[in-house]
Amino acid sequence: MYKRPLQTPLALADLVETAIPEDERLWVPQSDTVDFRPLLFNTTNGEWINLLRVRGGGQLGRHRHASPVYGFVLKGTWRYLEHDWVAREGMFVYEPPGEIHTLVVEEGAEPMITLFHVLGSVIYYDEHDNPTGHDDVHVKLELARAHYEKVGLGAEVAEALIR
Numbered sequence: 001m002y003k004r005p006l007q008t009p010l011a012l013a014d015l016v017e018t019a020i021p022e023d024e025r026l027w028v029p030q031s032d033t034v035d036f037r038p039l040l041f042n043t044t045n046g047e048w049i050n051l052l053r054v055r056g057g058g059q060l061g062r063h064r065h066a067s068p069v070y071g072f073v074l075k076g077t078w079r080y081l082e083h084d085w086v087a088r089e090g091m092f093v094y095e096p097p098g099e100i101h102t103l104v105v106e107e108g109a110e111p112m113i114t115l116f117h118v119l120g121s122v123i124y125y126d127e128h129d130n131p132t133g134h135d136d137v138h139v140k141l142e143l144a145r146a147h148y149e150k151v152g153l154g155a156e157v158a159e160a161l162i163r
């Protein structure tokens, strides 16, 4: 019987990173209060994994996912305007595809950091449910490449996270 070798020439390199970095430049700004720390870009199947950080209170654009999202809260608290539960440190959150929600961190709350594993696209909507834009692994990768270039780390720091 054929036995698959443990290592093949096509095997992807493993990826081991300090997720919460000491170098502040690794956080990619998304707005005045929101930034993300990319951990993995899968440009083949469209998934990405990142830490989302919100400081000083803030809101993420109202959005819907085409595919599931998995979250794990590392610090702080946040909630969705559309739900009555609160995500707290240590909690796991599953976001089913299809629902529209708006992530908020209350003004004056301690900074929040949550690991999000996102599959597929994030589509943003205005209050009348008209699409206004989108994020996907390619958009996130370009944001990270541009930011790392700008702050002197080099785009290759983002490209090293591609699998």
Ligand SMILES: [Fe+2]
Residues within 6 Å of the ligand: 063, 065, 069, 095, 101
């Ligand atoms: Fe979401």
